[in-house]
Amino acid sequence: MAKSIAGPEIERLIQLLAKLPGLGPRSARRATLQLVKRREQLLAPLAAAMATAVETVKVCSTCGNIDTRDPCTICADASRDHSVVIVVEDVADLWALERAKALNAAYHVLGGVLSPLEGIGPDELTIRQLVERIAGGGVKELILAVNATVEGQTTAHYIMDQLAGMDVRITRLAHGVPVGGELDYLDEGTLAAAMRSRTAM
Amino acid sequence: MAKSIAGPEIERLIQLLAKLPGLGPRSARRATLQLVKRREQLLAPLAAAMATAVETVKVCSTCGNIDTRDPCTICADASRDHSVVIVVEDVADLWALERAKALNAAYHVLGGVLSPLEGIGPDELTIRQLVERIAGGGVKELILAVNATVEGQTTAHYIMDQLAGMDVRITRLAHGVPVGGELDYLDEGTLAAAMRSRTAM
Ligand SMILES: [Zn+2]
Numbered sequence: 001m002a003k004s005i006a007g008p009e010i011e012r013l014i015q016l017l018a019k020l021p022g023l024g025p026r027s028a029r030r031a032t033l034q035l036v037k038r039r040e041q042l043l044a045p046l047a048a049a050m051a052t053a054v055e056t057v058k059v060c061s062t063c064g065n066i067d068t069r070d071p072c073t074i075c076a077d078a079s080r081d082h083s084v085v086i087v088v089e090d091v092a093d094l095w096a097l098e099r100a101k102a103l104n105a106a107y108h109v110l111g112g113v114l115s116p117l118e119g120i121g122p123d124e125l126t127i128r129q130l131v132e133r134i135a136g137g138g139v140k141e142l143i144l145a146v147n148a149t150v151e152g153q154t155t156a157h158y159i160m161d162q163l164a165g166m167d168v169r170i171t172r173l174a175h176g177v178p179v180g181g182e183l184d185y186l187d188e189g190t191l192a193a194a195m196r197s198r199t200a201m
Numbered sequence: 202m203a204k205s206i207a208g209p210e211i212e213r214l215i216q217l218l219a220k221l222p223g224l225g226p227r228s229a230r231r232a233t234l235q236l237v238k239r240r241e242q243l244l245a246p247l248a249a250a251m252a253t254a255v256e257t258v259k260v261c262s263t264c265g266n267i268d269t270r271d272p273c274t275i276c277a278d279a280s281r282d283h284s285v286v287i288v289v290e291d292v293a294d295l296w297a298l299e300r301a302k303a304l305n306a307a308y309h310v311l312g313g314v315l316s317p318l319e320g321i322g323p324d325e326l327t328i329r330q331l332v333e334r335i336a337g338g339g340v341k342e343l344i345l346a347v348n349a350t351v352e353g354q355t356t357a358h359y360i361m362d363q364l365a366g367m368d369v370r371i372t373r374l375a376h377g378v379p380v381g382g383e384l385d386y387l388d389e390g391t392l393a394a395a396m397r398s399r400t401a402m
């Protein structure tokens with residue numbers, strides 16, 4: 001849309017919404033139109049919810065999960081088995097495993113995978129924090145639930161090297177996860193099955 | 202995601218975003234995650250842009266367009282030919298025609314189409330305002346740029362009946378518009394060509 005058609009406030013909304021995953025320029029225009037048409041029912045509540053989220057959202061200092069409390073709801077949940085830690089690349093993967101009710105354990109969010117090409121080394125991820133967490137004791141099993149991609153597997157092996165000699169059992173998801181597949185796109189049954197038949201590395 | 206995983210503030214954001222066209226529950230989760238991860242660069246600006254839009258967005262009292270001023274930018278634009286009025290169902294269609302640079306004229310946004318099944322009669326649309334606008338004089342040509350659907354064509358014929366005897370030329374878009382097609386999904390070249398070869402009704 002040319003700048004001159006609607007006000008700059010509307011144009012700015014389109015441009016910001018177009019940055020969301022899954023929304024291109026066209027769907028951002030449609031979403032904006034829907035928002036401004038449903039000003040009271042949708043736009044105002046969404047503006048308020050976003051403002052609240054800006055104030056309340058935190059990164060968990062223990063596991064890297066995103067929540068409105070620190071430690072996060074999962075880390076603070078006494079009904080979980082905190083001696084089992086599931087290592088995921090991203091919070092989206094944590095959410096996917098939780099939706100699948102895969103295992104009632106704790107997590108560690110890496111914040112990505114090693115990728116020399118993109119300049120992502122160990123220090124860009126939470127690998128050091130993970131090693132410290134394991135060194136601190138109390139974790140019996142570490143499940144490396146990284147994506148079945150080259151970078152994911154490279155990251156898994158790097159983590160194994162860092163933990164060499166420590167008293168922790170390291171496992172990975174069973175090969176029910178399709179090669180090259182991303183956890184967040186898998187159906188919940190596949191995810192739960194892969195978790196059940198996880199194997200020692 | 203289960204309610205207990207992240208805070209209720211995050212859950213609410215997901216639920217509201219899932220109401221946007223083009224975003225299902227899964228993409229709303231991904232969008233929410235992206236937003237809370239990029240709190241300063243994306244979430245905060247978007248919250249502010251939405252709050253501003255809540256305050257500033259208006260429906261044009263002349264043509265039904267959505268803008269931050271009334272009369273809207275198009276109605277207030279002296280370089281346009283206001284003796285030609287393009288009737289569209291929705292603001293999305295107005296934006297599509299403007300992107301196509303179809304015609305430098307004025308608009309009238311109906312706010313939908315006649316649909317007895319959905320309980321949408323003439324009073325739910327801006328047809329009365331359109332008739333008054335034409336009766337007020339100054340409009341030489343009315344282009345009925347409604348969708349090439351049954352409801353769109355029914356609405357076009359209803360408008361023609363209401364304008365019977367008035368001194369205005371009524372045209373429609375040329376049949377370059379695919380039967381059953383919706384304006385907002387057409388490429389700009391097709392839209393511009395259909396506008397150029399519009400025919401008398
Ligand atoms: Zn945590």
Ligand SMILES: [Zn+2]
Nearest residue numbers: 261264273276
């Ligand atoms: Zn207007």
